[in-house]
Amino acid sequence: MERVEIIPESNPSPNDTDPIRKAITAGFFYNCARLQKSSESYTTIKCEQTVHIHPSSSLHKENPKYAVYYELMLTSREFIRQVVEIDDKWLLEVALHYYKKNKIKDAKRKMPKTIKTK
Template sequence: MLSESGSIFYRPKDKKLHADQARQNFVRPGGDHFTLLNVWEQWAETNYSQQFCYEQFLQFKSLSRARDIRDQLAGLCERVEIVVQSNPNSNDITPIQKAITAGYFYNTAQLQKSGDSYRTLKTSQTVYIHPSSSLFQHQPPVKTLLYYELVMTSKSYLRQVMEIKPQWLMEVASHYFKPADLEQSATGDKKMPKTIGSSGDSTRT
């Protein structure tokens, strides 16, 4: 879903309000990853219906590609005898957040003192949440977040953003982060995170 996230929703010129409302209906607490997960789950419940996509302003081809990728991943898991399990408690999204954080710990940022921008951990780059995100202009602003990709236009924008807790980074990536990297959160934004051994940001545009 992340790999296809830029093309899942479409917005016809003559039905912009309807398309925006349909997209808003998919939004879930926690961030954009859970919006995408909700799209996937609702589509799967319709037995991958093309009509559902048409009614909800979703790109059937994009979702079909996501389904192909998922089937491949499930097949690889089966081959190495990893049991694919659903989240046991759908009301508790923490296990999913931690799992995604374990894979994308490098793509993390914290809110700056100004409150309108973020600074990437380790590389200390000033970045902004993309206007298409469900967390754009969220009140109160999310303090620590994870992003899927960084897009360079007039500013550096974060796409597909999810709220995380800084202590999770020490849990899942203690080999990469030191407590000093996260002291901005611990001290209530009084200090900027230190830049340690940065060799450039591995971003995708």
């Protein structure tokens, strides 16, 4: 750490993972997905590709609204792996050059309820 002149600091609140998750978001902002209305799958924000959280992930049943992932894997479906839950505001903070404000804000609007027919 001395060679790059970084002063190591400990986290004053070890239970607060926001700084770590925000740093991951800054590195992998292009791999971001938003939960779809059906709550069964996700859509990548930039390419609007339908993906699912891999069943081996600890977030598989949690369904976070926004997630950043490391790996996209194709098996029977397209799965995202190494997933971290993020706050959508972080995308505008760390990647305003990549995402448009209206693309993120539109996701917050209330969508009409989907009705399943038999």
